[in-house]
Structure formats: C-alpha cells, structure tokens
Amino acid sequence: MLNQYPLNSTPINALAEEGTAPPVYLTAGYATRWRPVVTVGGVDLTERIAGVVDVDREEGAAGIAQFDLFFEPGSEVPIDLADQVVTIDYVAEVDGQTVTGRLFTGAVAEPSWSPTNRIMSISCTDRLQQRVEALTLAQVEALTPGFWSADVFEPVAGRSRWDYAQERMSTLTASLDCSAQGELRVTSWYATAPAFVFGDGTAVFQSISVALAQLREATNRAELEVNYRYQRLWQLNENYSWQHVGEHGLTEIQGFCQWRTWSTETPSVEMVESAIEGSGQVLIGTPRYQLLPASSGNPCGDGVPWINTNSAEQLLLAADVTGGRRWAQTVTETYRITLATAAGLVEATRVVSRDSLSFEVEDERVSDWENSLTSVAQSDLTGPPSLPVGVPSGGWAWTPNGGQVDVIDEARRVNGLRVGIRRAVVELISAHRQTTVSWDVPTSLALDVDLVHTLELDDQYTRARGKCRRVQHRLDMDSGEAITTLSIAVMRGGGDSDALVVPGRPDTSVPPLSSTPGPPNAGRLPTQIGGRLNHPPNASGPTDGGPVEPYDDELDGFAGNYSTTDDLTAEQFPRRFTLTAREIPELYRDELTRSTETLLRVGIPNDLLEL
Template sequence: MLLNGGPLNGAPLNGAIASSAEAEPEYIVAGISYLWSLRVVVGGVDMSAQLTGGADVDREEGAAGVAGFQLYLPAGPVVPSEWVGRTVTIDYISTKEGVTTEARRFTGRIAGPPQWDSNNRILSCECSDQLQQRVEALSVAEIDALTCGLWSLDVFDPVEGRSRWDYAQERMSTRTASLDCSPTGELRVTSWYATAPHFVFGYNTTIDESLSVEWPDLSRLVNTVAIESDYRYMRLRQQNEAYSWIGGGFCDWYFSNSKELPTTEMVREAVASAGANLMDNFSWDLLWPTMPDPCGLGVPWENSFVGEELLLGASFTIARRWAQSVTERYALSVQVPTSIAVAGEVIERIGSAFEVESVAAETWADTPFTDGFSSHTDERDDARRALFLQVQLLQAVATVVQAHRGTVLNWQVPTSMVMGIDLVHTILFEDQGARAIGKVVRVADDFGEALPTTTISIKVMRGGGDVTDPLTPPASVDEEQPPPIPTPTNLPTQLGGRVDAPEYDDELPGFAGNYTTTEPSAEMYPRRFDIDAAEIPVEQRDELIVPIDGVYRVAIPNDLLEL
C-alpha cells in the first residue's frame, strides 16, 4: 500500500505496489464469543456511561468519515450549539478469552448543532472527521507533499484566493489513489490497486446472506479518454531577399552610354516601400569622384553630382520580419484496448488550451533591424507544454482505472472479528459462494444492536491487458529552417529618350530613367527605382494549425472475481 505520498503514481499502471517481502495475511476466525463496549470521549470527557441507543461510524475511500451517537444528559441547562466543534473519539473495546483489545474507530468533531430531545433528555450528535476542513487549513506546500500529484496552471485556475480543498482534489485527479483520514485522524493517501491480501475471509466467516454485489453500468465503463488540447505560441520569422543591380562601368557611361543613374536614397526608399529593412551588408558602386584622367584617355572628369550618391551598381539584401501564431492541436487518446474489445468504446472527453505569452512577438515586426538571416524562432515553453500534457494524461489514466473498479462486494461481519481492517487494506474474500480480491473502500460500523456489526466493501478491479505505454507527451513538430543566404535577384534597367527604346513597363522592377542625350518625339521614362519583394506565403502568415496525435494503452489488473 501507499501511505502519505510515495512516488507519483509509483505503482505500475497495470499492477499494485508490492513490498519486497510480503507478510502473511491474517485469516479471519469465526465462532468465538466476545464481550464488547464503546468508549466515547467528547471534548476530553469520557461520556461512555451516558451513551444510549448505540452509535455508528462510516468511513469511505476519498470522503470524510462520519459518526453518530446519542447521549443522555442529566438534569441541568443544555445549549446544543455549544456542543458544535467539540472533539470526539470513539474506541471499540473487545474481550476474547480474557484478552482485551481496543481499536480506534473514529476521530473527529461534532459537525452540526445536535438534536435535543428535551422530554427524554437525549442529545443526538452527528460528527465528521473534517477531511475537507483540515485540508483547507493546509498550506500549498503541505498539500503538495501530501498528495504528490501533478498540477499545471494551464489546466487549472490559479491557487491564490481559491479553496485549498479544490486544489488538493485537482492534484489528486492525476493519481490513481484517494485522500482520506485514518481512524486516528491522520490525513493519508492510499492507492486504488489491490496488493497481496492483508486479510482473508474463509468459509462461514461472514454473516449469512449479507453478501451483496454492485455491478458497473456500461455507461460508466469509460475505456477511452479523448484529450483535445491546444498549445499556442508565436513563431518569429525573418525572410531575407538579395538583389543586384548593374548599371555599367564608369568609362562606358562617361564616353559612350551616358544616362541617368539612381541614387542610394532611391534604393533605400524602394526597400522601405516594400515594408522591409536594408541589411548592413550592402555594397554601393558609387559614381566616381573628380579625377584628372579616370579612363586613361587624357580626358578629365569632374563630378558635379557630389552629395547625390549616384550609383553605377548596387548589391544589397532586404529583410522582413513578422510573427505567426502556431497552434499545436493535440488529439491524444488514453485507451484500455481489452475493455474496448469486449464492451465497445465508452468515451469521455477532456481538454484545455494555453498560449505562451511573447514580449518579443509584440515588437518583432515593427522594430528596425539591420542583420540576421532567413530563419524562424519559436517562442515556446517546452517544460510548460510537457507539464500541461502530462497532467491531462494522468487524469485520463485515473479516469479509466477508476471506471474499471466498479464491481463492489459488500458483506457484514461481527465488529470484534475485524477490528484491524482499514481502508488501506486488501482482502481475499472466499465465502457465501464468492471468491474475490479487492481493496477496501468502505468500513461502516453499527453499534446499535446487541451484536455490533461492520459492513465491509471492497472494489474489484477488472480490465485486462499486459501493455501500458509510458505517459510521455509527443514531441512538438519542428519546421525546417529556410536557406539562410538567398540567391540574389538581378534587377533590370529600362531607359527612355530614344525612338528605338522599348515601351515603358510600369511593372518592371529595377531602375527606369533616360539617356542623357535624347531624341525628339521619343518617350521619356520616369526616373525611379523599384523592387518586387516576394509575397509572404499564406501558410507562413496566417495561423498555422499543427495536428499532433497519440495513443496511450493502459492495462488494468484482473483481480480475482468468481461467483
């Protein structure tokens, strides 16, 4: 068994926690006479002598234990409300063959205003072990240590300002175990899985005809949990494009082919018009400065265009940045294949979603930049994603395991025979025509008759299978990086001012201008410099949905069950 923690879901999903050296079970023996009594202490005062009408105690897996009793109060004033909150302990005392044994059956407080029968002076008290209230009083760290379950802020609401009991239940939802109180009042966590039997009920050890069996309903036999969850983050993209424009050599331009030239400012304006940034690796081939004989022909050159930064050629790279929303859409299925094969699929759906906040994405497209390569960077939080999915996978496992322990055996036995049985124990039952092994889920004492009896309930886990897959979340899907350095695009030139010039093309990128010496009636072209930046593909611009599937098989123990 697992008490007060232990490793998270430390038992194999298809088995129980077994000790390295299993102790021999205790065999219940019938046919022995007992003397018995109760000790009821209220507010530190032993009130056993005032007990009338017996008492009852009911403790169930994962729930608060309750008790009830009636006290005869002697003459004097009685204020029932003053009894609320008083501590209560109930001990069962049994004597067999001169040996007296005591067992604590309940520890708690009077929960509500007792009912007062003034005619008979009987005070009827209802008590609780205050499981919820005691957990509510714990710190978050204490709950974490007690439950040992996983928890994610992306699956549940923030802890601050919320019920600590709800928080504990959220952590327990990731465990195949229950949180309750021991008879002596300690908070504890116990596994749902049966272990080697602690107690054995053989033939004729239970009250005749007291056995009843509860069978699971098909609608509750969940054997598939479909997890539909979204994980959203921003993909920061940069796309670079390289361009080259060649206007010809200086000497050709000066002597043979004089024409208008673009300026560096025209190139910068073209880059800005494309919604891009100019990278700092540009190269300008500027018009030469004043020289006495630049071409070796004895002809001087005087640059009268100083300050315009006219270009004979240029090589430059532009880049654009934008942020794309990426949603990893998980469709995970936790299944019990053997159960599906027998009963068909009974599906329960869970899901959640979260988004990784990115400060960088808010300014990525608008912040000027002059470096970097074609690439993309994902603003992920892998640890957060893994926890987000692990919590849901563990919840799904707990759901299918709980659904396959719906067979409940109940029987009654004299209390003196079962004083040591608690909710943490596993029982082998072999009586009244039935054989079964199961973990105890309820112990209910009735001390109202001459023979005190205890009703014991066990849950039998049935499902089958021998394969349980590790609950490892699937990996994110990475997009291949683009080539970091693009192939340059050569920009053309179109010149007007001559009758044999082609018709002006307004859509042609590159430089447009005119020859320095023009011919009458020739079309004059506007002087401009344009670039056509590639259109960003829609699949890189709009929200990208990335489907990710996964199937996880769970094996369920087949505990002994024969009727």
C-alpha cells in the same frame, strides 16, 4: 489485541516480521462484551451516550460520525461544542482479554439540542477538506504525488488548496482520506495480497451483497485530443544588386568613365533605401554603394574634367543592399491519443468518453516580432537572425536567405500531455472498479481493518478480494449489537498495458524559404533609360545601339533618361527605383497544423470474484 492483530485471528508466535506479514485469517465463534469510549474536547462522555453510535469512513471522502448525548435535568449542558475534538474508541473483552481499537478521530461539525428530549445530537467530521485547505502548497504537493499542469487547470495562486489537491489526485489511481487516527494519507486503488481474510462463518448470515458494475459506468475507451499551439518566428533576408548598364560591367572609376560617355540620370541612396522600405522590408547589414566620384580635373585620363554638382544627393552607379522581413506563424500540433482497455479495443464493446485540451505558448518578448527588425551589422547576416533581448535563439534552421525559430516550451508540452493521459487512465481504472462486495461482521473482527487494506471474503458461497473502499461501524447501545459493514472494490477487465509515454512531436518542418520563387531580377536589377529615340553605341542600350524600348512600369530596378536627347519627341521615362519583395507562400504564413495519433493499452487487474 496482540501485536496489532485481533485476538484469536492468528496463532501465537506465527506472526511474520514487518513487511512480510501473512494474511490474518479471522474466525468466528467467540463471545464478546463491548463498550464505546467517546470523548469530546478531551472529556469522556461515554456515560451520556444514548442509542446508536455511527461511524462511516469511505475512501476519497471525509469520515463522519454521529451519536446522541443525554443530559438529565439539572446537569450542565455544554454549549460551545462546534469544532471540539472527538474520539471514538471500541473496547471489547474477548475470552478474558481486552481489545481496544480507534474507530474515529475528528471534530464536532453540527451539534443539535432537543429541549424536549434533552438530547444533544452530535454530527462529526474528520475535517479532511479543512485540514487539506490549511496546508501550504509544498505540503499539498508532498501529500499528493500526482501530476499537475497550469495548462490543464486554473492557476494555483489564490485558489482553494483542496481543489488543488483534488486536481493532483485526478492523475492518481489512488484516494486521499484520513485514517481512524486522523492522519492524512494517500492509498492506491490496486489490491495487493490480502491483509485480512474473512472465512467461513465470519460474515453475518445473509448480509453479503454484490453490486455489479453497470454498462453505463464501464467506460473502456478514452479519446483525448490535445492541441499544442506556439509561434514560429520567421526572418527572410533578400539580397538585391543593381549596376548601371552604362558601366558595361566595370566598376569604380573604370565603370564611371564608361557611363560618362553617354551620361544618364542615376538613382540616389535615398531612392534605393526608400525602395527597400516601400517593399515592406527593412534595410539591414552594411550596404555597398558606388557613388558618383567627387569632382576631379582628369578622372578618366582623357583631359576632360569632372564636376560633381550633386554630391549631397549621393547619386549611384551601383548598389548591393539587403532587405529583411519578420513575421510570426502559428503552428498547432494536434495529439490524438486513445487509451483503451481490452474491451475498448473491440468496436462492438466500446464505451467511449472524449475529452479535449488546448493550450498555447505565449511569450510577451516576441509579441512585437514583426516590428522588431532594425538595421544590424553585416556580420549578423552570416548567422541566425537577431532576436529581441531575452528571446531564446536556439533551434534556428538557418539558410543564407533567412531563418526560423519555434518559441516552444517542451516541459509544458510534456507535462500537459502527461496530465491528460494520466487523467484518462484514472477514468478507465475507476470505471473498472465499480463492482462492490459488502458484508457485515462483528465489530470485534474488524477493529484493525482500514481503507488501506486489501480484504478477502470466503463465506456463504461468495469469494471476493479487493481493496477496502468503505468501513461503517454501528454500535447500538440499546440492543447491544456492534456490527461493522465492510465494502471492497473489485477490479475486473484484464488485458495488457503499454508504458504511459508522452508521444513525440509530429514533424512540422517545411522546405527552406530559399526554395520558393524569389523576386524577379533580385540578383541583378535591370536599368531602362529613355529620353532618346535611339541608344548610341556603347551607351545604356545594345552595344551597337538601336531603338529605345517603351517604358515598362512593371520592370524593377532603375528608370531614367539620357542627359542629352536625339529628338524632342522622345519618351521621357520617370526617374524612379523600385524592387519587389519575395512573395511568401501560405505554407509559411498561415497556421501550420500537424497531427499524430497514439494508442495506449490500459490493462485492468482481474481481482478474485466467485459467486
């Protein structure tokens, strides 16, 4: 070798500097004497090689090797061979110069002894899987620069490092394998400028084969549906106001004096708060209550004393209260993403694969959201609804009547979609590199060829260029033949590419809750007073008095009776206080689904292929 290139492959002093090296043009016609050098556990066992030494290295797979060792009678046969380090080198003499190349580095996997022939058959592996399995998570991530999401794959803890590496590789248009020196590496599938060009006469006669991609393998359209689900937390605050009609719109002592003339039953604080609870709401904020005044000698200035015998009951003439409710609504964002090559855009030529993914943002901090509402300070009513400790409060769409927060995880959404998109791209690219061109060359011409290289063939009416996908060496000690089979993957497809951008979120907004019909008369709950046939003037009915309307059980607010009756047959109304919670429309309760559709074009390089 000269400067890492096979002899007679390029003119002396014509090598470019590192990073700018031109292709190595290989030529045939040189006589070669060769021999293998095989070591096991550091011991050179080349002299015991019998038959053929095979080495097979393929992208994305463990490299393997096989050879036989002959032990004559009386010689010591090694027993503990499993996992012993194995190296296989190729040494050749070309025009008087020695060329050396490493073909394989690995370990004994399966030794097999034949007492009859005294042959130890050795199968070897480069231990790709085992070496990856021994890495830490950080080392796997550094080795495989792909994407990964716990919403697409199983959790990493306690799982195989090899599986984890393969999951990360599933988002890369690349392969993970070992070099001939045993180094772990990741190499791209895309062809670059050729590192080696095999020209006229370099390929063994009639050894060229072309395996064209088949229709059943040529997926050109991937349809991905991703369902991203999360919880929307709602809080609705409803204000209720009630004032006894007998106060005639006045408040405090003036209103009391109006009511006292024709006094009636009144509700208690307990009745109002029970009504809030009975409607499925929680009393929040600081209620404003107008209680009946304490006993006084002349509260109204008319010389008539007032004795409050029910102060412990906390009877009311007016109340302003706020009831709150919380509930959780499931929101599902559906992303329909189509990735297509040029052929996949045409209906007549589509070969479609479909996949789906669903994941949900779960948060134990909001698992009991509906039951988490408790009384809060009045100041909280002017801002977003209170959340349990630790629950994120950003993103509220606040109105005076209520608010909402979406418990989302944008990083998870983006990462999950990105992994799904990248896996689909890998599927399409892989399907368009199924054409394989293979040819045989003398091993001396292929010593420096590796799976990372782009190779070009121009021989026997075949021109092809692609990334090397397989290298197979066969060294026959009996026939003296050393042949290497090279295989390249040829991409074909063409077309343009779009940036692989994760789609934005669909619009999941809904009209504010304040736009929905509120509870009847919530702003001014009515009063209906019975116990008389007729209302006195300026009492709890029409200003001029008049007949008492029949009791209406459907009417919210307070119902009770006058303190004095005008007829013993008059209907007695039940003393009660009721209110109704706002009916929440299905739009705010049932699962809300919104979707978006995205088309991403995936262009495929057209590697050289002329037959």
